[in-house]
Amino acid sequence: MTKILIIDDEAPIRRVLRDILENENYQVDDASTGMDALQLIKDHDFDAVFCDIKMPEMDGIETLEAIRKESDVPVIMLSGHGTIETAVEAIKKGAFDFIPKPPDLNRLLITLRNALDKKNLATENKVLKKAVRLQSQMIGESAPMMEVRDMIEKVAPTNARVLITGENGTGKELVARQLHELSPRCKGPFIEVNCAAIPSELIESQLFGHEKGAFTSAIKQRKGDFELADSGTLFLDEIGDMSLSAQAKVLRALQENKIVRVGGEKEIPVDVRILAATNKNLKEEIEKGNFREDLYHRLSVIVIQVPPLRERKDDIPLLVQSFVERIAQDMGKAAPEFEPEAIEALQHYQWTGNIRELHNIVERLVILCGSPITKDDVMQFGNPLN
Numbered sequence: 001m002t003k004i005l006i007i008d009d010e011a012p013i014r015r016v017l018r019d020i021l022e023n024e025n026y027q028v029d030d031a032s033t034g035m036d037a038l039q040l041i042k043d044h045d046f047d048a049v050f051c052d053i054k055m056p057e058m059d060g061i062e063t064l065e066a067i068r069k070e071s072d073v074p075v076i077m078l079s080g081h082g083t084i085e086t087a088v089e090a091i092k093k094g095a096f097d098f099i100p101k102p103p104d105l106n107r108l109l110i111t112l113r114n115a116l117d118k119k120n121l122a123t124e125n126k127v128l129k130k131a132v133r134l135q136s137q138m139i140g141e142s143a144p145m146m147e148v149r150d151m152i153e154k155v156a157p158t159n160a161r162v163l164i165t166g167e168n169g170t171g172k173e174l175v176a177r178q179l180h181e182l183s184p185r186c187k188g189p190f191i192e193v194n195c196a197a198i199p200s201e202l203i204e205s206q207l208f209g210h211e212k213g214a215f216t217s218a219i220k221q222r223k224g225d226f227e228l229a230d231s232g233t234l235f236l237d238e239i240g241d242m243s244l245s246a247q248a249k250v251l252r253a254l255q256e257n258k259i260v261r262v263g264g265e266k267e268i269p270v271d272v273r274i275l276a277a278t279n280k281n282l283k284e285e286i287e288k289g290n291f292r293e294d295l296y297h298r299l300s301v302i303v304i305q306v307p308p309l310r311e312r313k314d315d316i317p318l319l320v321q322s323f324v325e326r327i328a329q330d331m332g333k334a335a336p337e338f339e340p341e342a343i344e345a346l347q348h349y350q351w352t353g354n355i356r357e358l359h360n361i362v363e364r365l366v367i368l369c370g371s372p373i374t375k376d377d378v379m380q381f382g383n384p385l386n
Helices: 011-023 032-044 060-070 084-092 104-137 145-153 174-182 199-207 244-256 283-289 293-299 313-331 340-347 353-366 373-383
Strands: 003-007 026-030 049-052 075-079 095-102 161-163 191-194 233-237 256-261 267-271 275-276 304-307
Touching: 003 011, 003 032, 011 026, 011 104, 026 032, 032 049, 032 060, 049 060, 049 104, 060 075, 060 084, 075 084, 075 104, 084 095, 084 256, 095 104, 145 174, 145 304, 161 174, 174 191, 174 233, 199 244, 199 256, 244 256, 244 293, 283 293, 313 340, 313 353, 340 373, 353 373
Parallel strands: 003 026, 003 049, 049 075, 075 095, 161 275, 161 304, 191 233, 233 275
Antiparallel strands: 256 267
């Protein structure tokens, strides 16, 4: 049940508010002083707080400031002597809203519902961010992975451009996300562009945006990924598949820190860190005339080579454990155990599809087999592409 705390030195006010809120099926606690309220907040989880401004010893603004140090619970201020200046001060110090006394019933309940909605959204956002972080964790303690981690820790705090190389399915995107999460830009956006998945005639619009009427289907202005990633990180995945014309524009953007939308003339400044990834040998692509050498040198200030799974087989037990737990949780079932012989069998495969292939096989085993998963199960359902 949703728990509400009322802080007011006047017992009649606390009684009236309690009756109103309990009638709406809220669970209500109250406190007559700010100090009592702070103790309750330390001991219990509240979903919202109503706090009076005028109170002895510790007034409402002081109480609000103290609550903000302990909790992010939304606080709705109440006052019969409020002024615009008081309301503005309360909002600046973190109050959700300010309601004059005697409160209008409809406004009070609507404000409370809005505060609860905001709290729920913030909670969901934290859960989603945590899930994203868990999914983007780099798992493994092998020597090759420790080298990659060491490189990430050195490079992440800088603004240096990084070229991430490696076979398909090795986890190049995870490296890019780690570089972003550990950088000063971590609170900014992380925008990913799969250059291989976007037709060459659309890649420039995707990256730089377009003005209304720039081409037949441009019915309105659109910001490109360079603008959307401003103050954050732009990850150009599979950059080896980018068209030469788009490469030229990307090079100019990197040189000048400005972009021009398709069909536009105005230069737009952008503050973006560029990370790029490819499964191709770009030096060979340069010799073939498929990739610009000057762009390569711009992108490859730092090069991180992500090792294939066959070079880090000691990490397979940890990877399997992580995959099993996540897959079982998504399916709402208990995570099955793997017999040691089953893990050993997986370690003997060549894993041409790398971590992506391992994940798919683990998911197949979790779906089709019981617990524990045996070596025979792996031999029957593993079916790796060796």
